[in-house]
Amino acid sequence: MVWKKSFWIIRPLSFGHVATVALFLLCTGCVHTVPFTDAKNHIIPGSIATMETVTIGGISKSIWFRGVTQSNPALILLH
Numbered sequence: 001m002v003w004k005k006s007f008w009i010i011r012p013l014s015f016g017h018v019a020t021v022a023l024f025l026l027c028t029g030c031v032h033t034v035p036f037t038d039a040k041n042h043i044i045p046g047s048i049a050t051m052e053t054v055t056i057g058g059i060s061k062s063i064w065f066r067g068v069t070q071s072n073p074a075l076i077l078l079h
Helices: 002-028
Strands: 048-056 060-066
Touching: none
Parallel strands: none
Antiparallel strands: 048 060
């Protein structure tokens, strides 16, 4: 029955570690944007998929530009 006592000690620690890793991945998982690709996984020529940081009013903001063709105008809404 010693293993049951140690199991209850290890279980919360394991959950805490898993929760910490999951939170870290959630916070840092979206630091890039995937390019547009065709059925053969080649990047579509003329497409745009970029993430840039700009400073507006002294505050850094991340802006994502995504589109299959660059000929369409970009609409940026600032709040």
